[in-house]
Amino acid sequence: MSSFFFTDCSDGQFSCKQCGKVRKQTPGTGYTNLISHLAAKHPGYTETYDESQHTHGQSLEAHGFVDQRTMEIFKWMEWIVARNHALSEVDNPLTRSLAAVKPISSKTLMRYMRHVVAKVGARIAVDMNGQFGLMFDGWTSGTTHFVTIYGIFTKDGILSQVLLSISPAEYGQSAEAYLEMIDAVLELYNKDSAVIMFIIADNCATNQVIATRLGVPLIGCASHRFNLAVCRYLEDYKPLIDEVQTLCIQLRYPNNAAELARHTHYKPLKSNATRWSSTYQMLARYVKIRDAINMVAAVKDLLPRPSIHRQVVQLVNKLEALDSVCVKLQSEERTLADCLRAPS
Known part of the structure; x- marks a missing residue:
C-alpha cells in the first residue's frame, strides 16, 4: 500500500504521490505516519486503493491493514488469552497504567470476543468443508x-x-x-x-x-500404545522401583531434605503411577545423586545394595532409549506410516 501512494526517497523519507508532501517514516516502525497522512489529507484513500485493485481481487483488508481501534482491541484480547488472565484484568488500574494501548472495559472486551468467536467459527466451518x-x-x-x-x-x-x-x-x-x-x-x-x-x-x-x-x-494414539507397553514392561521391575520410591519419599521429608541439600542442589523425585516417564526420571535422578544420598545418615538403611543399584543403572539405560522413542512418536513430522512400520 505504501508503494501505491508514496515514493520511497530513501533515508526514511516518503513522498506522497497525491500531493507531493514528504513524510518521514523510520525503518522498522511500520507505516503509521504514512497512513496518518492519508487519513488526514486524503480521506477517500481506501476507496481509491480498493478501486485500483478491484481487477486483481485485492482490497485494503486483504493487505492486513486495520484501523487503530481494531488493533487495540486485538492487543487486549491477545493479552488476556495468551497470558491466561481473567477478563476483569483489563479493568485493573495498574494494568491500564502500564498498557501502551487505549484502555477497554471487560464488558466491551467480552462483546468483541463474542463477535470474534462467531467469525472464527464461521471461518472454521468453511475450511472444514467436506x-x-x-x-x-x-x-x-x-x-x-x-x-x-x-x-x-x-x-x-x-x-x-x-x-x-x-x-x-x-x-x-x-x-x-x-x-x-x-x-x-x-x-x-x-x-x-x-x-x-x-x-x-x-x-x-x-x-x-x-x-x-x-x-x-x-x-x-501410537504414543499411548507405547506407554501401555512400557508400563507392562516395568511390572517385572516393580520391587526394584518400589525400593527406590520408598527411599525418595523419605528423602523428601524436611530433615532429610535439608541434609541432602548440603551435598547436592538436586532434589529427589517421586514416581507418578499414571506416567512411566516419571518412573524413569525418578530412577535417573537417584542414580545421579546416589553419592550425595549416601551422606544422609537417616536413610542409609534404605539405600539399595550395590547389586540392586547396578540393576537400577541398567534399567535407567533401557528407559533412556525408550524415552527417546516416546519423544519421536510425538514429533510433528512423524506420520502414521512411520508408526505402523515401528515394531510392536
Missing part, C-alpha cells in the same frame, strides 16, 4: 474432567488441526456422553457426524465404542 476427522483427548483438573476436540482436515493440500472445543465432561465419560458432546460441537459448525472419516484417540474401550457407533476407524 469430510474430516476428529481428534480428542481428556484431562482432569481437580474434580473436573475436560475434553478437547480437534478437527483434522486438509486445505489446499496442507494438513490442518483446528481446535473445535474445550469443555468439561458434564454428563460423564461414557461413550454416550462423548457422542452427545461430539454432536453438540459439530452443530456449532453446521456439520454432521455422517461426514466424519475417522477419529484419533487413546486406545481405550470407550473410544472403540465411539468409533463403532460412528461407523469410522479408530486411529489409536
